[in-house]
Structures are given as C-alpha cells and as structure tokens.
Amino acid sequence: MRLSRTARIVLRVAAGLGFAVIYVPLLLVLVNSLNPDRSASWPPPGLTVHWWSVAWHNTGAREAVWTSVKAGLGATAIALVLGTLIAFAVARHRFFGRDAVSFVVVLPIALPGIVTGIALNSAFGTVLEPLGVGLGLFTVVVGHATFCIVVVFNNVAARLRRTSGSYEEAAMDLGAHTFRAFVDITFPLVRSALLAGGLLAFALSFDEIVVTTFTAGAGVRTLPLWIFDNMTRPQQAPVVNVVAAVLVLLSVIPIYVAQRLSADTATESRI
C-alpha cells in the first residue's frame, strides 16, 4: 500500500505521541525520585540524591524486597516443576481431557485476581487453619505458584511443539534409556525455554499484589504490599519514589535477559 506523504507524517506523529504516552510516566517516576520535596507537584524545586540513601537504609522496604524474593523463588520453583510436567503431558501425549487440562492451566490468570484471591483465601481458611497452618509466606508461595504455572507451561509447551520426538527416539535407538535420553537430549532442548519461563514466573510473582493481599498473613509484606501501604502516606513519599524508580530501572533486566536467551519465547508475550 502506498501511503501518501501526509498519511506517513500523521502516522509518525501519532506513533511518536503513543511512545511519549508510554514513556513519560516512567521518566516522571525516575525524576521524581530526585525530588527534594515531599509533595509531587511539578516541576520539582530541585534535584537531590538524598532520598536514595534514606531509602537504602529503610528497613521496611528492605524486608519487603527480601520477602518478595523468597516468595518469587518458591513460586518459580513449584511452577517450573508443575508447568514442565503438564507441558510434557500435553505436548507428548494424546489423552481424554487434554484440552481441559490446557484450559485449567490458563484459568488462574484469565480470571480476575480478586476471584482467585478470595477463592484461595477462603479455602486456606477452611482447610489449613484447622490444621494449625495460618496464612503466611507459605500460602503466598502456593497462591503465586498457581498462576505462575501457566507461563512455564506456555514456554515449555511451545518449545516441545517445535522439537519433534525423533531426537529422543534416535537416542533410544542408540541404546539410551528413558532417563538418559531426557538428560542428554530433551533437557538441553528445553533448557532455555525453562529459563525464560522461570524468569517470567519470577517477574509475575514479584509484581503480584491482588492474590498476595488475600494469601499473606499479617506479618508477611511483599514489596507490592509495602508500596501499596505507603503510597498514600506523605511521610513515606520520598522512599516510595525511590523504590518505584529502582523498579523502573530493574525492569530493563528481564527484557535484556529474555532477548539474550532466545528470540522465540519470552519476548512474544508476558503470558
């Protein structure tokens, strides 16, 4: 299609505006972390790095980061195991209810977080509490793992669909048994998909707030919960600004790693 000169210019301007809309808020967060004033009024009266050192020594924020890392690692580990198992079942076997299985995997992320949240909350309340297990980090990990399974599943299943089983058959013809073939052939083939899926799962868990709200006990505060609690407190504003800026800067890392890992998996979508 030959676009007229005007159409090209209009599209260029519209796209430029679109990208501005995408990036101005993120840049604003970065600038605001250097704002010496506690109020968010624009433009800031000056620039300072004072709040960065204050934020660095803020124990609440530090503990929240640590809690989030622990929850993310736990959820990612579980999701890697369960997601990979389902991916192998769905991609390498034909069985009754296969579509239903793929559907159930997607459901926790397709339904609104609040539905998943209160469902798990009431289930934990009725089943775990009589057993003496209250809400805590453990229940957060369980909740996060439930919706992280899908990203590992998607990545591994996509990879398995693209690699036929003939490599494994060849290995077996050459005398390797099932486990040997898995270790030597299958695992190296899916390794980068596992890494990409794990990275996505960790990022998803690290960012999750709704399900966390309903599965965290009183003493457990992940970083999103901490930010949410402190966002509307003027006293905490400078520290929240810095934490937000750090999160914006850190978000470049997964993109970079995903690009390095492989072009075909992680960059396609977040789900």
Place this chain on the structure above:
Amino acid sequence: MTAVEEAAGRGGRGERGAVRRLAGALHRHPRLRLALLLTAPLLWLAVLYLGSLTVLFVSAFWTTDAFTSQVVRVWSTDNFHELLTTPVYRQVVLRSVGVALAVTALCVVIAFPVAFYTARVARPRWRPLLVVAILTPLWASYLVKVYAWRLILSEGGLADWTLRPFGLGGPGFGLAAAILTLTYLWLPYMILPIHTALEQLPVNLLDASADLGARTWRTVRSVVLPLVLPSVAAGSVFTFSLSLGDYITVQIVGGKTQLIGNLVYSNIELNLPMAAALATVPVVVIVLYLLAMRRTGALSSL
C-alpha cells in the same frame, strides 16, 4: 564412550539395574508415564484451585447472619436476588462494564497508529527495537505505573502544569483518571497483537487493492481492517477482562469511584457470601465476552 556405557559406568550394579528396569517400564507403558506426569499438577490445579473456586461459588448461595456476621450454610438465592434488584449494584456493574469497554476502545484508538507505524512505516531495521520499546513497560511494576499516574494527576502535578497555560486543569482523581490509568496499563497488550497482524499482512493484497483502484483509505477499510480485526479482538480480551477485574487502580486514582472489584473487596470481611455472589458477575461477563470474541476467531490467535 556411548551413552549406555557411560550410564553403566556411573553408580553401582544394583542401582543401574533398578534405573534401567524403571526406565524400561516407563517406556513400555505410556499410560503410566502420563499418569506420573499429570498427578502432581492435577492435584494442584484441580483439587487446590478448582476446589477453591467451587467452594467460593457455592458459598455465593449461603447467607450471613445479620447479627453475628457468621456464615449460614443454608442454600438460598437471596444474594443473587439482592444483586439484581438493588439499584446501586446494577449501577456499579453497568459502570464497570462501561469502563472496561471505554478502556478497550481507547486502547484500540491509541494502539492502531502506533502498531501501523512500527509494523509498516518504520524502517525494517528499527522494527524489532520498536517492539522491545513497546514490551519494556510490560515488565515495569503494575503498582509503579499506577503510582506514576497518581503523580501526574495529583494536585499541582504534571497534568495540571501542562494544562494551566490553556486555562484548564488536570482531571484529578476520579472515573476519568481510572479509565486513563487502566488504558495506560493494558495498552501494550493491544499494540502487540495489532503489530503482529499488520506485519504479517501480505503485501500483494495491498497491491491488488491498489491495482483495482482503491485509494489508501479504501484499502485500509476494505482490506486491512477485516484482516486485523481478529487481533484487535484478541487484544481486547486482555484489555476488557483486566479492566473489569481491577480494583487497585480504582482505589489509588479513582477517587470515590466504585467498580465491581471494589464492591467485592469491601464485602469480603463482613459478608463473604455476598462477595462471592458479586465475584460471579465479572466471571460471567468475561465468559460471555470470550464467547462473543470466539466468533471473530480471536481466541485461536491469543
């Protein structure tokens, strides 16, 4: 050394025999392999997750004792009756669906030119980079993005500052702010599928259209849009359902605005059965939306 010899070289004789026997059994019985693969994940998803969901939806038919706030486990449709007859609930449901549709429409309007530029106008060398530029904000924290809009829309913030020379002010916190912020949050989910569809659009179709005498706008209307529509529908599944379930954004920038998620949230402590009944609303609406979108072929391109 072959794989077999290497395997034989490791471990003792007994272990080797056991591993081989197990491997042989697994190889001969695909059903056993499948059962071993599926047991753990199905226990997790079907029992823990679907079980919890079922309990939640069953509890929508329970009631709460008005005096003790204890849940009364007697089957009744009172909650749904209240839901359908109380004007406030109806307003909130309609408002939520309206917000979700408005966010979706805004996303389409903003996403289309951006995707058109990244897929067909920009130099091919730049296109992958532009896709990364669209993706990067997806990795930024949800809360940080909402916080950014809180900064922009707050009193004396960037919005006020930009509009002051025109004698105007920013929208402040309220329904408009919630729609704006949600649009910002889900925009990449709309840009990406449209970009992919436009990129895969066969050039010869566009040429054929031009050969037959169609001008740009006619080609866009008769060739491009029908081919891109399934992707728009696919993107709208995300923008619509994510907006419909949201309550955090509304709490942060929505002022006094109430959406269905906020109603669910505010009922959880005092009246869990009512919260459960309210939670069925977005689920039903999303399922209906998915069914409607399935007709466009959107779901297969998700």
